[in-house]
Amino acid sequence: MSLVSVDKISFNYQNSGLEILSKISFKAEKGEFICIMGPSGCGKSTLLRIIAGLVKPSSGKVTYMNRTITGPILGMSFVFQDFALLPWLTNLDNIKIGLSLLDISDDERDARAKELVERFGLSGFEDYYPNVLSGGMKQRVGIARAVASEPKVLLMDEPFSSLDELTANTLRDDIIYMLENKSISVNSVIMVTHSVEEAVELADKIVVLSEKPTHVKEIKIVKTKRPRDKRSKEFIKIVDEVYAAIAK
Numbered sequence: 001m002s003l004v005s006v007d008k009i010s011f012n013y014q015n016s017g018l019e020i021l022s023k024i025s026f027k028a029e030k031g032e033f034i035c036i037m038g039p040s041g042c043g044k045s046t047l048l049r050i051i052a053g054l055v056k057p058s059s060g061k062v063t064y065m066n067r068t069i070t071g072p073i074l075g076m077s078f079v080f081q082d083f084a085l086l087p088w089l090t091n092l093d094n095i096k097i098g099l100s101l102l103d104i105s106d107d108e109r110d111a112r113a114k115e116l117v118e119r120f121g122l123s124g125f126e127d128y129y130p131n132v133l134s135g136g137m138k139q140r141v142g143i144a145r146a147v148a149s150e151p152k153v154l155l156m157d158e159p160f161s162s163l164d165e166l167t168a169n170t171l172r173d174d175i176i177y178m179l180e181n182k183s184i185s186v187n188s189v190i191m192v193t194h195s196v197e198e199a200v201e202l203a204d205k206i207v208v209l210s211e212k213p214t215h216v217k218e219i220k221i222v223k224t225k226r227p228r229d230k231r232s233k234e235f236i237k238i239v240d241e242v243y244a245a246i247a248k
């Protein structure tokens with residue numbers, strides 16, 4: 001059984017006749033890191049929102065452990081490009097939002113949020129508001145909030161693209177470390193990215209989308225063991241192949 005199955009998803013806005021997504025299918029197996037790539041405006045964010053149950057597809061279905069998604073569920077959490085933190089809440093309280101749907105006591109909520117503060121390197125900042133944080137720290141809060149409910153699937157929409165390269169690198173390494181050491185509950189990630197290098201560094205499977213009406217052009221499997229050496233011949237070869245698939 002696949003963890004997530006995207007089955008012939010099509011989408012169009014009712015006010016415009018134009019089809020945006022056209023029969024998109026792929027699967028996320030347990031343990032897989034999936035990257036979705038495609039031209040600007042082809043519908044990547046829309047697709048991710050459909051998977052999350054935030055937008056209803058025009059046809060097709062998404063299943064999570066064989067159950068059809070009809071709205072947001074606890075098993076899947078979302079990480080946004082612009083962090084989407086609430087500025088009037090402290091960083092700790094922002095993380096606690098991720099725990100709000102869980103049936104646990106206030107003490108347990110406090111304890112779990114504090115544990116996440118430590119795990120995500122936010123100690124000392126928990127009682128401040130998001131505006132004092134750097135972009136990288138804000139995204140740490142965003143990811144901590146998303147994993148707080150112990151989802152199995154993390155959906156991330158260009159989570160590193162508004163960060164400088166150094167900060168993005170550190171955060172990527174941290175996430176891979178947490179996934180591999182199973183220090184977070186997540187075992188599958190579906191991430192939208194514009195960066196071919198980022199996709200080849202992280203993904204087991206790269207889903208390359210076309211221009212609108214958007215279909216799957218190619219699904220590239222990356223088998224290289226992590227951590228991947230960006231300067232190795234093999235890495236560069238896969239990067240070239242992904243660029244070729246995009247240009248096709």
Ligand SMILES: Nc1ncnc2c1ncn2[C@@H]1O[C@H](COP(=O)(O)OP(=O)(O)OP(=O)(O)O)[C@@H](O)[C@H]1O
Pocket residue numbers: 013015016020039040041042043044045046047
């Ligand atoms: N209310 C709307 N009515 C009609 N079309 C819309 C509406 N909102 C968005 N669109 C179109 O839907 C398409 C898909 O948007 P989406 O944000 O999912 O694309 P994307 O691939 O994530 O883009 P980007 O690479 O810029 O993040 C875009 O072409 C956009 O113009």
Ligand SMILES: [Mg+2]
Pocket residue numbers: 044045046157
């Ligand atoms: Mg987008």
